[in-house]
Amino acid sequence: MDRDSLKKIISHSKEYGFIFPSSEIYEGLNAIYDYAHNGTLLKNNIREYWWKSMVQLNDNIVGIDSAIFMHPKTWVASGHVDAFNDPLIDNKDSKKRYRADVLIEEHIEKLNLKIQKEINKAEKRFKEKFNKKQFTQTSPRVREILSSIEDIKSKMVSAFENDNLVLVKNLIDELEIKCPISGTCNWTEVRQFNLMFKTKLGASEDSSMDLYLRPETAQGIFLNYLNVQKTSRMKIPFGIAQTGKAFRNEIVARQFIFRMREFEQMEMQFFIQPGSQGEWFEMWKKKRLDWHLNIGINDSSFRYHDHDKLAHYADAACDIEFLFPFGFKELEGIHSRTDFDLKSHEKLSGKKIQYFDPVLEKNYTPFVVETSIGLDRMFLAILTNSFKIETLDDGSTRNVMSITKQLAPNKLAFLPLLKKDGLPEYTKKLMKEFKHEIKIDYDEKDAIGRRYRRHDAIGTPYCITIDHQTLEDETFTIRDRDSMEQKRIKVDQLKKILEDQLKLKSLLKNLNN
Numbered sequence: 001m002d003r004d005s006l007k008k009i010i011s012h013s014k015e016y017g018f019i020f021p022s023s024e025i026y027e028g029l030n031a032i033y034d035y036a037h038n039g040t041l042l043k044n045n046i047r048e049y050w051w052k053s054m055v056q057l058n059d060n061i062v063g064i065d066s067a068i069f070m071h072p073k074t075w076v077a078s079g080h081v082d083a084f085n086d087p088l089i090d091n092k093d094s095k096k097r098y099r100a101d102v103l104i105e106e107h108i109e110k111l112n113l114k115i116q117k118e119i120n121k122a123e124k125r126f127k128e129k130f131n132k133k134q135f136t137q138t139s140p141r142v143r144e145i146l147s148s149i150e151d152i153k154s155k156m157v158s159a160f161e162n163d164n165l166v167l168v169k170n171l172i173d174e175l176e177i178k179c180p181i182s183g184t185c186n187w188t189e190v191r192q193f194n195l196m197f198k199t200k201l202g203a204s205e206d207s208s209m210d211l212y213l214r215p216e217t218a219q220g221i222f223l224n225y226l227n228v229q230k231t232s233r234m235k236i237p238f239g240i241a242q243t244g245k246a247f248r249n250e251i252v253a254r255q256f257i258f259r260m261r262e263f264e265q266m267e268m269q270f271f272i273q274p275g276s277q278g279e280w281f282e283m284w285k286k287k288r289l290d291w292h293l294n295i296g297i298n299d300s301s302f303r304y305h306d307h308d309k310l311a312h313y314a315d316a317a318c319d320i321e322f323l324f325p326f327g328f329k330e331l332e333g334i335h336s337r338t339d340f341d342l343k344s345h346e347k348l349s350g351k352k353i354q355y356f357d358p359v360l361e362k363n364y365t366p367f368v369v370e371t372s373i374g375l376d377r378m379f380l381a382i383l384t385n386s387f388k389i390e391t392l393d394d395g396s397t398r399n400v401m402s403i404t405k406q407l408a409p410n411k412l413a414f415l416p417l418l419k420k421d422g423l424p425e426y427t428k429k430l431m432k433e434f435k436h437e438i439k440i441d442y443d444e445k446d447a448i449g450r451r452y453r454r455h456d457a458i459g460t461p462y463c464i465t466i467d468h469q470t471l472e473d474e475t476f477t478i479r480d481r482d483s484m485e486q487k488r489i490k491v492d493q494l495k496k497i498l499e500d501q502l503k504l505k506s507l508l509k510n511l512n513n
Contacts, residue, residue: 017037047266057508086250093179104177112149169189207425225271237272280318319334320333385402413464438502
């Protein structure tokens with residue numbers, strides 16, 4: 001995508017009712033957004049696709065909806081009070097604040113781009129004789145850059161594992177990383193910044209209790225593990241899924257809805273026998289990537305990224321990264337969380353949180369493999385993949401959102417050709433056959449061409465135009481959003497299109513569960 005593509009997506013999102021800046025009449029809040037009418041429909045459809053693929057298609061996964069407020073000891077046990085920090089660094093000249101680890105990771109990504117340039121040049125030179133693997137292994141320049149990347153990663157991981165922020169600062173200085181605003185290397189020291197929002201619970205200041213807005217939804221699952229396991233009669237392996245809001249006081253909240261302070265997660269914690277986590281970790285990596293590919297996004301837009309720096313609770317972690325307008329960034333995380341969370345809550349609460357395995361005839365604390373995806377990031381990934389400005393044969397252009405048909409905000413738009421001669425009445429009568437099954441729209445304003453363009457821009461897969469011939473033979477025109485082809489069909493044919501292409505079940509059937 002071109003450099004201005006994110007700006008175009010942001011502008012399009014506001015103009016066509018997907019996302020608005022929050023509190024805009026008061027000049028807004030940084031990194032806080034509201035989902036508009038079309039955005040809410042798309043967001044709900046993404047959430048439903050995730051929920052049904054997890055809870056409906058898997059017999060051993062159930063769902064819960066836990067509270068945003070939890071007892072403050074929750075975050076002590078989980079490690080968030082002591083360890084939920086980001087390394088903060090300021091540039092003295094621009095007065096801008098950054099995450100130190102992100103600065104280093106972005107430097108590494110620049111080195112990866114240099115490798116790709118070398119590969120592209122060699123591929124152009126050798127053409128069909130080009131062997132990418134052999135070139136990567138033998139090219140002195142590529143090997144030099146790869147060696148540099150490994151050295152940087154090693155130093156970064158060592159510094160963070162030992163909580164040595166001086167070494168982090170030294171690495172930034174050594175790499176001569178510049179502030180993108182000022183262009184200087186005039187940095188402050190690195191310091192830790194806790195990301196949790198504090199609030200209070202109680203009727204008065206004296207009797208109130210300090211609470212936190214949850215920074216993740218996972219802990220609500222762990223606190224309810226025993227309740228769910230007993231009442232659902234689940235046997236290991238089984239999972240608990242949840243969607244909901246989380247809150248983080250991000251150091252740098254930017255890149256539209258990619259990084260926000262209020263966001264929504266879709267998480268599933270899968271409880272397993274200790275020692276089996278490697279097998280389940282690989283299985284969920286593949287299963288989650290298949291879920292993304294199932295909506296028709298090209299696989300070149302995704303990649304796996306194994307973590308060099310593991311969280312305090314994990315023994316393995318991998319991100320599914322997506323190619324956003326600003327590069328490959330995390331879309332979903334798959335983490336092997338071991339038994340850290342359940343054991344920590346057991347220790348601090350004094351309550352036994354174990355599972356009796358009827359096959360092994362013993363109690364143990366289950367291990368956990370987690371899948372965690374940001375709903376807002378998934379929304380942005382779909383916008384990124386779908387938004388196009390096309391030049392047509394006549395030289396004109398159109399904005400089109402080629403959203404996966406089953407996820408589109410409106411599935412059908414019904415358009416009477418004229419606002420007279422009984423055409424609106426017939427259109428509204430026809431709509432009654434579909435509105436109880438899918439979200440549809442009625443549009444009679446402006447010329448038919450303008451209405452087509454409007455629905456292209458919000459991603460409506462098909463427009464149904466009712467004209468005078470409809471009144472004679474009960475056929476109508478269906479126009480395809482992507483190809484712009486038009487043909488006349490009858491209502492039975494439209495019902496088949498609805499079943500085969502527009503209902504969510506047609507998307508879910510493709511998943512191999």
